[in-house]
Amino acid sequence: MDIPSMKWHKDSVLVFNFEIKDTLSRYNFYYNVRNTLSYPFYNMYVTYYMLDSLNRRVSSDLQTFDLLHPKTGKPYGDGLGDIYSRSLLALKNVRFKKPGKFSFKLKHYMRLDPLPEVVSMGLRIEKVPPLK
Numbered sequence: 001m002d003i004p005s006m007k008w009h010k011d012s013v014l015v016f017n018f019e020i021k022d023t024l025s026r027y028n029f030y031y032n033v034r035n036t037l038s039y040p041f042y043n044m045y046v047t048y049y050m051l052d053s054l055n056r057r058v059s060s061d062l063q064t065f066d067l068l069h070p071k072t073g074k075p076y077g078d079g080l081g082d083i084y085s086r087s088l089l090a091l092k093n094v095r096f097k098k099p100g101k102f103s104f105k106l107k108h109y110m111r112l113d114p115l116p117e118v119v120s121m122g123l124r125i126e127k128v129p130p131l132k
Contacts, residue, residue, distance in 0.1 A: 002120045013105050018102055020102060025095075029125055033077075041070075043068075044065060051106050052100060053100045058102065
């Protein structure tokens with residue numbers, strides 16, 4: 001999801017909807033973050049809320065991840081011009097008890113509002129391969 005004007009407002013909740021059919025598998029969730037070199041911090045705090053189809057909370061947490069090296073300021077991820085992209089593990093080995101439609105809500109938890117220089121945020125869900 002693109003962040004309008006690269007300014008993520010605290011009251012702007014990003015919502016990712018998905019469906020789970022296979023309850024025997026486990027899933028990894030990844031954040032796909034794109035930011036500019038002008039992003040004013042080395043890290044980002046986000047809060048996520050995962051809700052089931054009845055809008056009941058399945059899980060939630062405050063998470064932090066680094067976008068730039070804390071000492072050198074060198075950006076992590078792949079860059080094109082002054083925009084850098086990074087994929088970060090958000091949740092590991094998640095198993096769903098019931099199939100259905102879910103939503104994953106994400107908001108930033110930084111002091112600055114709006115949070116500048118965030119180009120986009122995405123969510124990727126992958127099945128964990130079974131052990132051999």
